Amino acid sequence: MTAPAVPPSLSLPVIEAAFPRQLHPYWPQLQEKTRAWLLEMRLMPADKVAEYADGLCYTDLMAGFYLGAPDEVMQAIADYSAWFFVWDDRHDRDVVHGRTSSWRRLRFRLHAALDSPAEHLRHPDPLVAGLADSVRRLHSFLPGTWNARFTRHFHAVIDAYDREFHNRIEGRIPGVEEYLALRRLTFAHWIWTDLLEPSAGRELPDPVRKHPAFRRAALLSQEFAAWYNDLCSLPKEIAGDEVHNLGISLITHEGLTLEEAVEEVRRRVDGCISDFLVIEKDVLRLADRLADGTVRGNQLGAAVRSCLGNMRNWFSSVYWFHHESGRYMVDSWDDRSTPPYVNNEAAGEK
Template identity: 25%
Template sequence: MPFRSAGCNPGMAETREAAWKWAETNGLALSPVSRKKMLRTRPELWTSLIFPSASQQHLDLFCQWLFWAFLVDDEFDDGPAGRDPRMCEAAIARLVDVLDGAEPRGPMERALEGLRDRTCRERSAVWNRQFRRDTASWLWTYYAEAVERAAGQVPSRADFTKHRRDSVAMQPFLDLHEIAAGIDLPESARSLPAYIALRTAVTDHSGLCNDICSFEKEAVLGYEHNAVRLIQRDRGYSLQEAVDEAGIQLARITERIQRAEKDLVEEIAAAGITGPVREALERCVRDYRGLVRGDFDYHARAERYTRPDLTEIDVRDTLSQYFAA
């Protein structure tokens, strides 16, 4: 891995306590099974690795967003709503409505309303449009997958790559990064081709890394929306061969990140961007490197992914063979 780790945010333990208190206050009563799953997921670890220098206030907020997102993810990936398109559509439409200001009608919606208000009230209209678009796009991927499952369809690898850029939910957290960094990019900066390419590559890396680490759990559930499974199916590979190929592709995405960084420097100069906007873009380049490394390290540490009972293949060893610490 060419990007250095910045370690964990020192506020991680406090953020963990705040997240569970927030869930209780919002009536998000987790069953014993769900509670165990969330404890193994460790959302406070991911946010602490991704945002190592964020303030305690921001770290708490980001962790609560992730806690909420994992509850959504487990419901639609593992629960009945993810297999009933009508049920899924109704649930997602309600969440998007709340994101747009509708009155909430249940614990999950009320929790979303609180997160929305705390996050968006002091941000610019440009930022709010970006965050709304990225968050809604993520939520609607669950409906797309539910429909494909009901229709007995499996996406092509190319279609899935595009789908995964939204479904991994990294884009909203790239938006939240601007809060931690104290920046607010104008529309012109967000429209730079190399900035778009950089965000896309960072998102692709997170999606593929997650697919490699979650393949076994999803295979047991018969979940087909996973890059490793699609590689295995499309190429007739064994599981080991499919994970090996996914690891090679992960390394290539890292190279894309580095190319996009260089291209962005050139585009900043070509566009005559100076002052605070240039500094903000340069901050993104620096922080995105740490974000990629933090996401990678999280998948090697969270019990949700580090399963001691793997039989056919040890995903942790497979990942480490492509990236030296």
């Protein structure tokens, strides 16, 4: 895969040098089957799937993250991720067009589908049916305790999207600490971390999952992704009167200039990388201690190594995604305010 040119202001040489990029070997089939799933679930019109789906690189992002996942797990994660991006686009369009009642109905329906996916597989709103199908499949890999945790974490994400919706409708820019807490939810930090476990083939016991080094490594990989996204998106989001971006919160509430805000976001991004390289060694030591020669211990140690390796993969996958996906090529759109791959209709309301 040929690496794209990265603008100097967004270039991270340490990622390019120390975080080698990989793709799951199932990726070509993944791309094809996720395209088919988007059509089957009516999540994107056929013409938009044909023209834009591959170029949006949603499957590339996931195939660069969950290395080692069984093919059926990889496919379920990729479809869920594609659903997530379509949901994010609907949320954005509902904000842009002031569709408050449409968003409220969708939020309640998503909560219901998350709690009882089997009952929502044929829901007339494709987003509701798509979530139900995704969750039903993701719930098939690990025990009910993992399913309950995943469900709990995603309920919190839906509620966070509601807070973002009202902030944007009201033009309210959250303070820095409030924004950082909200961003951990809207970026679904703990969802993507949860999905490391079915990729590794086992649920991690609480003492391992909540171990300070493991949890810190997971958080750093996700914070890097969220803040790098903010860094890449800052100019267009300022132009679009956006209210949710770390840089915008820094400018508004900390009095920074645009240049200073960019520098501060970049400092935080760089800090995530350097801190991860330190904490990574602690997690490796944890994996070594767990691998005590027993069958269970060795399997647990291997699972921790798998999860850690994929946290590391997230850095390179997110980095290159931002420079390859059509989702961020705003200058090529006919209308900078309307992504060409979205449906502006209030789906599910007909």
